[in-house]
Amino acid sequence: MTLPVNGFSKLSKEEKITWLADQHFLNKEEGIKTIKQYWNTNEQLQVLHDEFIENTITNFYLPLGIAPNFLINGQYHTIPMAIEESSVVAAAGKAAKYWQKRGGFKANVLGTEKIGQVHFMYSGAFAKLNDFFNSIQPKLFKATNSITENMQKRGGGITSIELRDKTNKLDNYYQLHCSFETLDAMGANFINSCLETIAKTFKKEAQNFDGFTSEEKDIQIVMSILSNYVPNCTVRAEVSCKIEDLNEDKDMPPKQFAEKFVRAFAIANADPHRAVTHNKGIMNGIDAVVLATGNDFRAVEAGVHAYASKNGSYQSLTNARVDGDTFYFWIEIPLALGTVGGLTNLHPLVKLSLEILENPSAKELMKIVAVAGLAQNFAAVRSLITEGIQKGHMKMHLLNILNQLGASEEEKKYFIKFYKDKTITHSNVINEFNSLRSKNDSSIPK
Ligand code: MEV
Numbered sequence: 001m002t003l004p005v006n007g008f009s010k011l012s013k014e015e016k017i018t019w020l021a022d023q024h025f026l027n028k029e030e031g032i033k034t035i036k037q038y039w040n041t042n043e044q045l046q047v048l049h050d051e052f053i054e055n056t057i058t059n060f061y062l063p064l065g066i067a068p069n070f071l072i073n074g075q076y077h078t079i080p081m082a083i084e085e086s087s088v089v090a091a092a093g094k095a096a097k098y099w100q101k102r103g104g105f106k107a108n109v110l111g112t113e114k115i116g117q118v119h120f121m122y123s124g125a126f127a128k129l130n131d132f133f134n135s136i137q138p139k140l141f142k143a144t145n146s147i148t149e150n151m152q153k154r155g156g157g158i159t160s161i162e163l164r165d166k167t168n169k170l171d172n173y174y175q176l177h178c179s180f181e182t183l184d185a186m187g188a189n190f191i192n193s194c195l196e197t198i199a200k201t202f203k204k205e206a207q208n209f210d211g212f213t214s215e216e217k218d219i220q221i222v223m224s225i226l227s228n229y230v231p232n233c234t235v236r237a238e239v240s241c242k243i244e245d246l247n248e249d250k251d252m253p254p255k256q257f258a259e260k261f262v263r264a265f266a267i268a269n270a271d272p273h274r275a276v277t278h279n280k281g282i283m284n285g286i287d288a289v290v291l292a293t294g295n296d297f298r299a300v301e302a303g304v305h306a307y308a309s310k311n312g313s314y315q316s317l318t319n320a321r322v323d324g325d326t327f328y329f330w331i332e333i334p335l336a337l338g339t340v341g342g343l344t345n346l347h348p349l350v351k352l353s354l355e356i357l358e359n360p361s362a363k364e365l366m367k368i369v370a371v372a373g374l375a376q377n378f379a380a381v382r383s384l385i386t387e388g389i390q391k392g393h394m395k396m397h398l399l400n401i402l403n404q405l406g407a408s409e410e411e412k413k414y415f416i417k418f419y420k421d422k423t424i425t426h427s428n429v430i431n432e433f434n435s436l437r438s439k440n441d442s443s444i445p446k
Pocket of ligand 1: 278
């Protein structure tokens with residue numbers, strides 16, 4: 001049974017690990033060895049990682065893979081992806097090659113508006129609140145000058161502050177709904193700092209407003225925070241080609257492929273169970289690049305899924321259509337990303353990932369990430385409507401199973417060849433592996 005602990009964050013790293021081992025590990029020595037195995041030998045680098053969060057005990061590795069050959073708006077990109085799922089990078093590479101031969105991806109940013117809100121309660125008439133708001137709006141902007149100065153010099157800042165009446169949803173509830181342009185920064189800290197200053201100024205000015213009764217003057221600020229729902233910070237990525245050029249699937253003629261592909265989207269739009277999985281496939285690509293570039297994948301996930309529900313039911317983030325002799329496939333998603341600030345200047349692998357992408361602006365990164373999502377979705381749906389997902393998936397997963405079994409490099413090579421033209425399942429790999437080992441013959445068959 002675990003015991004509670006006081007002042008844990010104040011303990012040294014070694015003390016934390018000792019506590020952990022005492023409380024949780026059957027084999028303390030083994031547990032501690034595993035933790036320390038993942039420490040970086042470069043002490044400075046380890047301290048950097050230790051200080052990203054509280055109570056760091058070790059590092060948690062994810063593979064960083066690269067998917068080359070992404071032709072986007074006429075230029076080639078190599079896309080870094082941080083992800084553990086075995087087939088994702090392979091699928092991205094395949095989709096990149098497929099569309100490279102068909103004119104590549106086109107992408108453009110539709111908007112970059114970020115949102116933040118001050119949520120507050122007010123008990124008087126809306127007309128009075130509106131008069132007050134109009135009278136002090138310039139002061140709200142002015143109060144943030146010291147925070148927005150640098151951003152403004154570069155063409156960004158607070159673009160609007162609106163008063164919103166939300167009393168039809170909740171009694172006495174109003175908002176200051178603020179829009180921001182944060183350029184190459186994701187802008188979370190910038191936005192939240194602005195909002196807290198706006199909220200303080202708003203509350204203080206209310207107390208001096210003659211038009212309010214003493215009760216009305218007492219505006220209650222509930223919270224000030226950015227919104228991760230950014231429906232006007234969106235990007236569109238697309239591919240298209242002649243239907244006759246969809247000719248790489250041996251067992252399916254191009255016209256049938258295009259029709260089945262479009263039907264897969266109709267199904268996703270008709271059923272949330274399918275739509276969620278369909279969108280999960282898109283997020284395989286998106287999250288991997290968002291993570292590799294040090295962006296906040298939880299913010300992206302939350303915003304993207306809200307966007308998928310914008311028509312009242314949860315639907316596909318991508319679309320496909322056949323028009324005459326042409327096949328069109330596209331994605332439109334909200335993405336609040338940054339290429340400066342946050343982890344971008346700190347984490348050496350994030351810096352490297354951005355370098356691989358040739359140090360993009362936030363807008364360029366939005367395009368690349370959207371393309372990664374579209375490509376991933378194309379690869380998944382293409383497999384699903386043709387040979388099925390498991391063939392490619394299990395081919396990539398084979399190495400994981402063999403590693404779990406403790407296969408040698410020679411055995412791995414043997415099984416990759418062995419399964420080239422056979423169906424892979426978890427149990428038959430175990431059986432084949434055991435049977436090979438039980439032959440008790442050190443030589444691997446050629
Ligand atoms: C698996 O990670 C992703 C898929 O399930 C996506 C999809 O079903 O479209 C293959």
